[in-house]
Amino acid sequence: MKMLETNRITKVFGGLVAVSDLTISIQKNEIIGLIGPNGAGKTTAFNMITGIYPPTRGTVTFLDQDITGHKPHFVTRLGIARTFQNIRLFKELSVLENVFVANHLRLKSNIFSSVIRTPGYVRQEKEMYEKTMMLLEKVGLIDVADETATSLPYGKQRRLEIARALATGPSLLLLDEPAAGMNPQESHELMDFIFHVREQFDMTILMIEHHMQVVMGVCERMYVLDYGITIAEGPPEKIQNDPKVIEAYLGVD
Amino acid sequence: MKRKNSVLSFAGVVFCLLLLLLFNKTFDSYKMRIFNLCAIYITLGLSLNLVNGFTGLFSLGHAGFMAVGAYTCALLTLSPANKEMNFFLQPILPFLANTEWPFFPALLVSGLCAAIIGFLIAAPVLRLKDDYLAIATLGFSEIIRVIFTNTQRLTNGALGLKGLPNYTNVWWSWGVAALTIVFMIRLMRGSYGKALKSIREDEIAAEAMGIDVFRHKVISFTISSFFAGIGGALLGHLLGTIDPLMFRFLLTFNILLIVVLGGIGSITGTVIAAIVVTVLMEVLRVLDSSIDFGLFVMKGIPGLRMVIFSALLMAVILFYQRGLMGTNEFSWDSLGKRLRRIKKRGPK
Ligand SMILES: Nc1ncnc2c1ncn2[C@@H]1O[C@H](COP(=O)(O)OP(=O)(O)OP(=O)(O)O)[C@@H](O)[C@H]1O
Numbered sequence: 001m002k003m004l005e006t007n008r009i010t011k012v013f014g015g016l017v018a019v020s021d022l023t024i025s026i027q028k029n030e031i032i033g034l035i036g037p038n039g040a041g042k043t044t045a046f047n048m049i050t051g052i053y054p055p056t057r058g059t060v061t062f063l064d065q066d067i068t069g070h071k072p073h074f075v076t077r078l079g080i081a082r083t084f085q086n087i088r089l090f091k092e093l094s095v096l097e098n099v100f101v102a103n104h105l106r107l108k109s110n111i112f113s114s115v116i117r118t119p120g121y122v123r124q125e126k127e128m129y130e131k132t133m134m135l136l137e138k139v140g141l142i143d144v145a146d147e148t149a150t151s152l153p154y155g156k157q158r159r160l161e162i163a164r165a166l167a168t169g170p171s172l173l174l175l176d177e178p179a180a181g182m183n184p185q186e187s188h189e190l191m192d193f194i195f196h197v198r199e200q201f202d203m204t205i206l207m208i209e210h211h212m213q214v215v216m217g218v219c220e221r222m223y224v225l226d227y228g229i230t231i232a233e234g235p236p237e238k239i240q241n242d243p244k245v246i247e248a249y250l251g252v253d
Numbered sequence: 254m255k256r257k258n259s260v261l262s263f264a265g266v267v268f269c270l271l272l273l274l275l276f277n278k279t280f281d282s283y284k285m286r287i288f289n290l291c292a293i294y295i296t297l298g299l300s301l302n303l304v305n306g307f308t309g310l311f312s313l314g315h316a317g318f319m320a321v322g323a324y325t326c327a328l329l330t331l332s333p334a335n336k337e338m339n340f341f342l343q344p345i346l347p348f349l350a351n352t353e354w355p356f357f358p359a360l361l362v363s364g365l366c367a368a369i370i371g372f373l374i375a376a377p378v379l380r381l382k383d384d385y386l387a388i389a390t391l392g393f394s395e396i397i398r399v400i401f402t403n404t405q406r407l408t409n410g411a412l413g414l415k416g417l418p419n420y421t422n423v424w425w426s427w428g429v430a431a432l433t434i435v436f437m438i439r440l441m442r443g444s445y446g447k448a449l450k451s452i453r454e455d456e457i458a459a460e461a462m463g464i465d466v467f468r469h470k471v472i473s474f475t476i477s478s479f480f481a482g483i484g485g486a487l488l489g490h491l492l493g494t495i496d497p498l499m500f501r502f503l504l505t506f507n508i509l510l511i512v513v514l515g516g517i518g519s520i521t522g523t524v525i526a527a528i529v530v531t532v533l534m535e536v537l538r539v540l541d542s543s544i545d546f547g548l549f550v551m552k553g554i555p556g557l558r559m560v561i562f563s564a565l566l567m568a569v570i571l572f573y574q575r576g577l578m579g580t581n582e583f584s585w586d587s588l589g590k591r592l593r594r595i596k597k598r599g600p601k
């Protein structure tokens with residue numbers, strides 16, 4: 001089953017073509033990598049898929065629905081969740097609240113029922129709370145549930161961000177450099193965690209990552225961007241030996 | 254533990270009621286007025302805190318929404334005879350000439366009118382952020398005031414309205430304040446409250462978590478305007494007179510002062526600060542008039558009270574950057590913890 005397809009999406013900022021004619025296609029339960037040197041346009045590609053920027057040209061199709069140019073909250077509701085390169089947790093909220101609030105989009109009560117606490121609302125809130133606890137349990141953050149998000153060590157913050165994205169009930173997860181700033185031990189745990197998420201949540205994953213060991217270790221296929229242009233595509237073995245990729249990474253002119 | 258807390262809360266409520274009864278019996282009209290003002294400022298402070306503290310929008314339009322509420326309520330409750338006396342320059346619009354509503358429905362409609370105006374203003378201004386939002390809301394509030402100054406047949410223009418029935422008593426003012434407190438506590442405990450806080454923390458992340466940020470901001474702004482309208486109406490019926498000048502930026506500033514002093518994003522802080530600021534404003538009034546020290550008489554300097562207040566505000570901002578309470582709230586558990594800690598330290 002095809003999850004996501006982008007058809008020649010392009011983003012132009014002023015005179016700069018950040019992403020040019022990016023065409024990717026992801027099947028259910030795949031783990032796909034999006035790699036490339038700094039400034040290659042990887043985050044911009046994510047931003048176009050999740051609706052933060054509308055593409056200048058091209059279309060994004062998710063589960064056979066055209067989602068090009070839709071608002072981010074709408075895209076999330078359809079089932080694409082993401083994390084951010086520079087962690088964007090709700091800093092003052094607790095770990096529990098961070099995940100809890102990611103359930104809010106599925107709430108079917110209005111604000112007044114939440115204040116009056118109608119039986120319908122109370123039941124949903126209880127379900128949201130239980131789901132949150134279950135999720136925290138699954139990702140191993142249950143013992144820090146009441147801590148403030150920013151009091152966690154870096155690795156756990158990254159993990160919390162993934163948990164929060166999972167709480168929105170996605171079928172596709174976009175991870176923007178999940179291993180950034182992690183030590184070898186932490187990035188090893190992260191690799192296991194990503195596999196774990198795919199099994200446990202029946203997830204499809206598209207990830208941006210600089211850490212080659214992680215990308216080569218978990219991704220089945222990958223796309224390589226350089227200056228916004230897709231220079232290679234394929235399984236890890238093919239990418240590792242691709243002269244264009246080596247050139248882009250080593251910066252040979 | 255939970256049981257014990259609700260017993261404590263119940264006892265607290267009973268205690269407050271008794272206090273209310275006591276004050277109602279013993280206070281003279283001057284003290285009574287200050288006491289009522291405290292409650293009104295609680296309502297106003299909480300409503301501003303909903304937008305500025307909990308949703309993280311820097312709005313400065315409160316006085317405008319209060320004006321809408323105050324004028325609506327006044328026009329609905331003033332007796333036809335009284336209206337004729339007020340509108341001596343130009344007659345009042347015919348559809349308002351004979352309305353004389355009881356207080357409760359008038360109060361409700363004032364809140365609703367303010368909410369509608371808030372909703373209409375929200376659509377354009379909430380596309381802005383930070384200082385731009387502050388300037389735009391301030392602008393709209395001034396526009397409302399200027400409109401009210403110039404719609405002679407609707408609002409009696411700069412002359413204002415006099416002889417508003419003195420409906421605002423302890424029960425109304427404190428009843429509304431209590432309702433507002435309960436509303437805010439329940440709102441912030443629920444899913445919507447958490448969603449608003451997440452918008453304050455990180456708008457982009459909130460949007461990415463599927464929260465319709467714009468819609469939630471509009472809801473928050475509209476509810477805040479509703480309570481501002483109610484507060485304005487109560488204020489009008491407490492003072493007995495309203496005019497456009499009353500609703501200048503200074504009024505918004507006073508409420509902002511309460512929110513900042515109490516802690517942006519704390520219900521408890523706003524309640525405490527509303528009472529402290531209102532009482533201090535009156536106590537410090539002596540500074541504005543001359544004081545007799547026996548040996549010499551200090552000439553009063555009009556405005557000295559505001560200087561002291563500004564100094565106080567600066568001191569709080571310098572030493573407690575996040576107000577007295579920060580974003581913390583009162584709870585019996587935290588009080589218990591604190592008491593135990595004090596006990597442990599014990600007498601030397
Ligand atoms: N909002 C924006 N306005 C203007 N230019 C932008 C904007 N966002 C990104 N760019 C530019 O687009 C190019 C691609 O940026 P992008 O963030 O997508 O790179 P990246 O591949 O994620 O890099 P990194 O590995 O450093 O995160 C860069 O040159 C960047 O400066």
Ligand SMILES: [Mg+2]
Pocket residue numbers: 042043044085
């Ligand atoms: Mg990036």
